Amino acid sequence: MSEALTLLVVSSGGRRYGLPVPQVASVDVAPVEVAGDAAALASALGAPVSGVSTHTVATSSGGRFGVSEVLGLSDLPLGRLRRLPGLLRRFVPASVLGAAVGDGDSLFLVLDLSKLDALDAFPETRT
Amino acid sequence: MTTSFDGDALLSAAERAAEMPAAAAEESFDVLTFWVAGELYGLRLSEVSEVAKLPAITPVPGLPDVLLGAVNLRGEVLAVADLATLLGLGAARMGPDARLVMVNAGGERAGLLVDRIGDLVAAVPASRSGGADIVALQALLPDGSLVALLSVDRVVEALSRGA
Numbered sequence: 001m002s003e004a005l006t007l008l009v010v011s012s013g014g015r016r017y018g019l020p021v022p023q024v025a026s027v028d029v030a031p032v033e034v035a036g037d038a039a040a041l042a043s044a045l046g047a048p049v050s051g052v053s054t055h056t057v058a059t060s061s062g063g064r065f066g067v068s069e070v071l072g073l074s075d076l077p078l079g080r081l082r083r084l085p086g087l088l089r090r091f092v093p094a095s096v097l098g099a100a101v102g103d104g105d106s107l108f109l110v111l112d113l114s115k116l117d118a119l120d121a122f123p124e125t126r127t
Numbered sequence: 128m129t130t131s132f133d134g135d136a137l138l139s140a141a142e143r144a145a146e147m148p149a150a151a152a153e154e155s156f157d158v159l160t161f162w163v164a165g166e167l168y169g170l171r172l173s174e175v176s177e178v179a180k181l182p183a184i185t186p187v188p189g190l191p192d193v194l195l196g197a198v199n200l201r202g203e204v205l206a207v208a209d210l211a212t213l214l215g216l217g218a219a220r221m222g223p224d225a226r227l228v229m230v231n232a233g234g235e236r237a238g239l240l241v242d243r244i245g246d247l248v249a250a251v252p253a254s255r256s257g258g259a260d261i262v263a264l265q266a267l268l269p270d271g272s273l274v275a276l277l278s279v280d281r282v283v284e285a286l287s288r289g290a
Contacts, residue, residue: 015186047188080202084187085235087206087286088197092189099197099204105182107199 004075007100007110010057011069013042013049016108018076018100023113025058031066041065044116045093059113076100081110133270154252158266160245160274161228164216167245169266169274170228176236177229178244181221191289195219198227198238205229207238208286213261232283239282250274261285 007018008027031039031053041057042049044065053066082099084092095116099107157172179200184207186196195207207227209219219225219240227238250266253273263278 042188045188047186082204084197085204085206085237086233087208087235087237087283088187088190088194090287091191091194091289092187096188099185099199101199101202101204105199107183107185107197107204109185109187 003078005078005081005110007074007076008057009071009074009108010041010055010067011071012040012051012053012065012067013047014051014068015042015047016071017041017045018074018108018110019057019113020097020110021073023060025060027070028056028058029054030056039064039066041067041116045095045111059116061114063113063116065116074100076110155249156251157247158250158268158274158276159228159247160268161226161241162243162245163214163241164211164220165242166214166216167272167274168210168214168241168262169245169250169276170230170279171276172247174230174279175228176231179227179229179238181225181227181240192218193286193289195240200227200229200238203236205236205238206286207240208282210239210241210282213282213285213290230279230282232279233287237283237286250276 006021008021008024009018040049040053051068055067055070056064058064080101095111097110097112100110101107158169159172159175160169182198184196184198193209193213195209197204198207211219220242224243226244228241229236229238248268250268253265253267255264261277261281262275264276265273266276
């Protein structure tokens with residue numbers, strides 16, 4: 001059996017992202033309460049924000065952010081995880097681990113949540 | 128492909144051909160022409176690895192305007208460049224005839240988004256473009272028209288700068 005990475009597939013800013021499950025501490029069916037759009041995953045990535053966050057994802061490294069939709073779990077065979085081309089890698093945030101390629105022309109980004117500049121886990125420490 | 132007869136264009140081409148040095152005539156090479164924002168451009172065919180229909184483009188955060196994102200082309204993840212923006216002609220138009228012209232540069236493949244493919248023709252150099260311009264030279268086509276031939280190396284160098 002080939003190795004696979006289990007991903008929590010979410011949507012933020014109208015785009016799909018894969019979050020490695022070992023880096024996800026919890027998912028709550030409620031929007032993150034502080035900072036509004038600034039708390040959205042898309043915002044943390046520097047991508048355009050659209051839609052409303054409906055869920056809060058807490059990371060095992062202590063961050064948290066909002067996503068507009070939780071699409072489910074997906075076992076990504078490691079053979080389908082790709083590095084981004086060098087032409088793109090020089091510009092993208094370190095929190096983008098690579099890309100998952102599916103059947104046809106489907107593709108979504110896989111993130112490294114430990115490198116995501118997400119909200120602090122303790123909102124009372126933020127002003 | 129030209130479907131109508133244009134006598135003036137033919138005569139102009141004949142005059143240019145007559146003026147061309149014999150050595151230049153021997154430098155004929157194959158060019159793939161394509162349209163970007165209403166302008167005709169070309170690449171040496173030897174620098175084109177493939178022409179592909181436009182797959183879904185996945186936006187990637189942090190990219191400059193000249194890079195549109197990534198595509199999955201038969202399992203290969205490739206960067207897509209907006210040639211129109213790079214040429215200062217406005218944003219790309221992703222109509223039904225849009226294609227990705229795949230080029231090899233800097234050890235990897237990249238897709239250049241064009242409005243539509245033109246033709247595959249033999250051309251000869253007409254004038255060279257110096258400096259850092261991404262247009263390497265003007266090439267003379269068999270119908271007497273000129274096409275701006277892009278330099279793949281300069282295109283990729285500009286993309287890597289985000290320019």
